[in-house]
Amino acid sequence: MSADSTLAGWAARLGSGEISCRELAADCLARIEQGAHLNAFVSVDSQRVLDVAAERDAIPRAERGPLHGLPIAIKDIFCQAHTRTTAGSRMLEQWRAPYSAHVIERLEAAGAVLLGKTNMDEFAMGSSGENSHFGATRNPWDDSRVPGGSSSGSAAAVAAGMVPAALGTDTGGSIRQPAAFCGLTGLKPTYGRVSRWGMIAFASSLDQAGPMAWTAEDLAMLLGVIAGCDTRDSTSVDAPVDDYSKALSAPVSGRRIGIPSALLGADVAEPVRVAVDEARQTFERLGASIHEVALPTALAGVPAYYVLAPAEASTNLARFDGVRFGHRCSEPRNLTDLYLRSRAEGFGSEVKRRILTGTYVLSVGYYEAYYLQAQRVRRLIRDEFLAAFGQVDVILAPTTPGPAFALGEKVDDPVAMYQQDVFTIPANLAGIPALSMPAGMTGGLPLGVQLLGPHFGEATLLNLAHAFQQATDHHLERPSGVRE
Amino acid sequence: MSNWETVIGLEVHVQLATASKLFSGAPNRFGAEANRQASAVDLGLPGVLPVLNEAVVHMALRFGLAVEAQISPLTQFARKNYFYPDLPKGYQISQLDHPIIGPGRLEIVVGDQAKTIGITRAHLEEDAGKSIHDQLPGLTAVDLNRAGTPLLEIVSEPDMRSAAEAVAYLRELHAIVRDLGISDGNMNEGSMRCDANVSIRPRGERTLGTRTEIKNLNSFRFLEKAIEFEVERQIEVLEGGGRIHQETRLYDAQRNETRSMRSKEEAEDYRYFPDPDLLPVAITPKMIAEVARSMPELPRARRQRFCEQYGLSEYDARQVAADRATAAYFETCVAIAEDPKLTANWVMGELASILNRDELGIEASPVPAAALGTLIARIRDATISSKIAKTVFDIMVAEGGEPDAIIEARGLRQMSDSGELERLVDEVIAANPAQVEQFRAGKTKLLGFFVGQVMKATGGKANPQQLNDLLRGRLDGGG
DSSP: TTTTTTTTHHHHHHHHHHHOHHHHHHHHHHHHHGGGGGEEEEEOEEEEEHHHHHHHHTSSSGGGTTTTTEEEEEETOOOOTTBBOTTOOOOGOBBBBSOOOHHHHHHHHTTTEEEEEESGGGOOOOSSSSSOTOOOOOOOTTBBBBEEEEEEHHHHHHHHTOOSSSEEHHHHHHEEEEEEETTTTEEEEEETTTOOOTTSSSSSTTTEEEEEEESSSHHHHHHHHHOOOOOTTTTOOOOOOOOOHTTTSSTTTTTTEEHHHHHHHOOOHHHHHHHHHHHHHHHHHTOOEEEEEETTTGGGHHHHHHHHHHHHHHHHHHGGGSSSSSOOOSOOOOOOOHHHHHHHHHHHHHHHHHHHHHHHHHHHEEEEEEIIHHHHHHHHHHHHHHHHHTOOOOEEEEEESSOBBBBSTTTOHHHHHHHHTTTTHHHHHTTEEEEEEEEEEHHHHHEEEEEEEEETTTHOOOOHHHHHHHHOGGOOOOOOOSSS | SSSEEEEEEEEEEEEEOOOOOOSSSOOOOSSSSSSOOOOOOOOHHOOOOOOOHHHHHHHHHHHHHHOOHHHHBBOOEEEEEETTTTTTTTTEEEEEESSSSSSEEEEETTTEEEEEEEEEEEEEEEEEEOOEEEEEEEEEEETTTTOEEEEEEEEEOOOSSSSHHHHHHHHHHHHHHHHHTTTOOOOGSSSSSEEEEEEEEETTOOOOOEEEEEEESSSSSHHHEEEEEEEEEEEEHHHHHHOOOOOOEEEEETTTTEEEEEEGGGGGOOOOETTTSSEEEEEOOHHHHHHHHTOOOHHHHHHHHHHHOOOOOOOHHHTTTTTHHHHHHHHHHHHHHHOOHHHHHIIIIIIHHHHHTTTTOOGGGGSSSSHHHHHHHHHHSSSSOOHHHHHHHHHHHHHHOHHHHHHTTTTTTBBOOHHHHHHHHHHHHHHHHHHHHHHTTTOOOGHHHHHHEEEEEEETTTTTHHHHHHHHHHHTTOO
């Protein structure tokens, strides 16, 4: 039964009474236990999960929310009241958030059962899940490989069948790349579509929360709950929230799909190129038209991103100084010693690398050459996307240059690691929504392709992805040993 | 006069009197228990975000209109990065490019000279918390109640040429922010603080000398003293063949001196960049027009009105229109007294000296405006003389009470019965024949002697003009 392990499938069975919220939660907890070697979770409070699930069971049918009883895992970058929130860092190893993120409030109000906090690259900085203080997460398809990052634990948890859906964040591809590596569908919404309140900041102008699940249908359910304006986030946009589930079944015929040939000139593995081409053919069969689009500056996205994101990160992470919360070195001799040792001990090496880079590019004498120049590149990329969306409804592109790579393969080569993000970064720089969906397999590993849309075009992306999933079986592939 | 010319520019931080903080909903109040007025946002907890308090924008615009400033259509916040324990986020949200208030100007008066001081800009920023070094032995305590308090930093052009001008400028700013209702201006609570940039140059020289910045001056007197000390120090250094180093200095009020704090070489790189958590704020003509409609009368306009409406001199108008409370007192007073010049003299003279003596604001005056107005009316209608009025005033200060009641109860009413006065004049003339002789021989200065004698006999209650006329008539007339 193909719908079994999806969010929609579980919703149906909870609705029919075939299974209770508590039974489902207990089943998820058992699978988390079985998959412990994947290191997908940082914190799971089993008793509390079961208590919450039992409370959900007691809610009268008429008062149940749209996510009633559905188990959802949360990337450990979202503050959850009275729950340890680590951002994958030693700096916050013992920190319990005193308040909840906007998305957590929304999910809880919708009746979801939050299963636990998932592992991640420290402060969302990484593309492999290896930069976590709590150890690397492994890919359920092949545990010698990375699950992608930085939402590594969220992707692994869904792919391993521990939960039907999870929340991630995407600053340069951190939802889409692990979704691609783990055979999932993942959506980075438009910047401003989902409130950042309570989400620990990496790069404020790029960070967006979004859902990860098996299907576009499941993403639509989740996005409908977490999207919307929040006055606590000044960059949250007061645009109407579409009925994403309803939009799924709109006709695809007549849709215009853009192919950015410039992007495909990048270093892409042949199976990825084939997957993109097959997806194009599928959309053609569904009645869409295909058009060339020019995104000449998109390839400059990686260097621009690795100036801007570290610049913002270097100041966002200044608050971790050992004074008020988080890691504090033992017996500081004076203020400088407190700062130096607390930060030296609390942050991992990739975080330090980015703080140093960011501090450098904001310094007097370098600001113009790096920060401002990168902002110009960003504006060009955005303008090019806006121009392209004058001609097409969505753009089809690879999500990653290749399938999941081996653990340890790129840890000593940061530039090769950063190149992993070449196809995902442009959407963050432009602030547009982008969705990755399974589009094929190579050597037993899933491959993803990406759909990029104009600002607030999530409904269109979900519509096209759903149509694609109705026409193909890629999203039904499961790692061995994981229920369908 | 010194061969050196002093050049001063001021940076004034004004805490805005909003109900809540600049970027959080925490209350903005002075004096609460430590760390009880800091929200998650003020503490800079992971995941929190700033949201601009719109009341602050409104207040900044009021100030901008008051100093006739250019107001930029788009204003932007920036992060100023530095580490300090009382700076929770490791950066201060401030403004660098596109400050909310652009170039403006402010008129000051020193002595009889009016002068316009240029205002370079005024920008919004959040205040830091407070580090307390003397409470826990060997430790520093941090109180974050003040963190996030909205500040308007007002930067002047280097247009002031003396400590007195700097003080006049700060006083004028003080009066304006209070009149606008945007700050209580309470300097000893830190609601208004000032940094002074001071340099000197040979008189006639056009280029500016190297400046030093004196930080955190929190009273008019300290500003004056610190500048005076610093100017003397710089003169001494330059005349001794040395050179001035660009540096930050602290004023030590106890020793009355400035001390080096850090040099320019040690100055930090604050790595300013636009704060990605806050979108640029559009300032529309509609917003400005709305603020303009709600503007109160400002000191300069009030001075002009006082000159025109009350026929006061520039000097008098400046004194009584300086701040809103004094102006309100004057206007209540003059409505009853019906003599603006005399009222101005009393408010600036007798009343001011009593207030100064008792260190009272005019709002707390022991003599209400209406009572002083009545007192002055009694001078004008010749019920009492000015001299007697001072006696009555002293009683009002010491014991309170209405002037009319005091005049009646103590029998201070001026002698208006000319028969009685004539009788006393005749008696005095009769009793002093030698002096009458001398007066008539041309020693007219002796008139004062006769006036004094009669006044003494009346207990000071004679109408001086009437007495003068009578005496002159009698003495000149030879009868």
